[in-house]
Amino acid sequence: PGWFSEISPMWPGEAHSLKVEKILFQGKSDYQNVMVFQSSTYGKVLVLDGVIQLTERDECAYQEMITHLPLCSIPNPKKVLVIGGGDGGVLREISRHSSVEQIDMCEIDKMVVNVSKQYFPDIAVGYEDPRVNLHIGDGVAFLKAAPAGSYDAIIVDSSDPIGPAQELFEKPFFESVSKALRPGGVVCTQAESIWLHMHIIEHIMANCRQIFKGSVNYAWTTVPTYPSGVIGFMLCSTEGPPVDFKHPVNPIDANDAYNKSKGPLKFYNSEIHTAAFCLPSFAKKVIESK
Numbered sequence: 001p002g003w004f005s006e007i008s009p010m011w012p013g014e015a016h017s018l019k020v021e022k023i024l025f026q027g028k029s030d031y032q033n034v035m036v037f038q039s040s041t042y043g044k045v046l047v048l049d050g051v052i053q054l055t056e057r058d059e060c061a062y063q064e065m066i067t068h069l070p071l072c073s074i075p076n077p078k079k080v081l082v083i084g085g086g087d088g089g090v091l092r093e094i095s096r097h098s099s100v101e102q103i104d105m106c107e108i109d110k111m112v113v114n115v116s117k118q119y120f121p122d123i124a125v126g127y128e129d130p131r132v133n134l135h136i137g138d139g140v141a142f143l144k145a146a147p148a149g150s151y152d153a154i155i156v157d158s159s160d161p162i163g164p165a166q167e168l169f170e171k172p173f174f175e176s177v178s179k180a181l182r183p184g185g186v187v188c189t190q191a192e193s194i195w196l197h198m199h200i201i202e203h204i205m206a207n208c209r210q211i212f213k214g215s216v217n218y219a220w221t222t223v224p225t226y227p228s229g230v231i232g233f234m235l236c237s238t239e240g241p242p243v244d245f246k247h248p249v250n251p252i253d254a255n256d257a258y259n260k261s262k263g264p265l266k267f268y269n270s271e272i273h274t275a276a277f278c279l280p281s282f283a284k285k286v287i288e289s290k
């Protein structure tokens, strides 16, 4: 009864609101406030420190794009690491790739994992995959400890720079990601909104161009319940076999057996993969010059 408004200093002067039917969970973990509510028109909603993380209605756009943009860009992903992503949605999407043999995940907040399993079973289904190894801890420390060249792909499914995920947007973290990737390995990170955060994106691009000697690209998608209705991704590859992010070499077949167990892809396809890298001029000017 009433409305939830997503008010934050990260997007001053604006706030997306959702009509609330019922609050289902409220708690405080060691890291953040955790809330789940039933909305009137977007299904259940997960909120961390007052920021919408996902809704049942549109999470497919974010989870499918952040996962398949990197994994469909390399021929045979085997070892994948997820930093963050405690809701399990990225795991659900990775498990559609039959070439993958090992999925490591490092999520700092156990409460997010437990709450997702309880209230979002169709998202937390990702945890049921036997290839998943869950580590509860700080992704920065996990990557520092990872042997060089451990992974074909790393997905950084983080919240925003204000809060526990702050370090995941800084240079030392990107350096540890680069070291943990094999030559020609790929990383995909949550990279904010071109409408709200061009300066953050500019700063991340500059850092990534210094660190990742393969290619550095920015892609974006539409997520109605994120502020400004869009969210972006930084896609980088390390020096080695060249990666052409804009043309998927490893297309995902929406009909193969793996996909049936996870339900169909609702958002991602090879055309939208390529289109995701097309940018409006104001963003292109900044991103492609950095």
Ligand SMILES: NCCCN[C@H]1CC[C@H](NCCCN)CC1
Pocket: 051, 052, 053, 054, 062, 063, 085, 086, 087, 089, 090, 157, 158, 159, 160, 190, 192, 193, 196, 226, 227, 230, 231
């Ligand atoms: N697996 C879903 C995790 C969601 N990650 C983030 C949650 C916060 C959201 N703020 C958007 C801020 C404006 N760009 C970005 C995605």
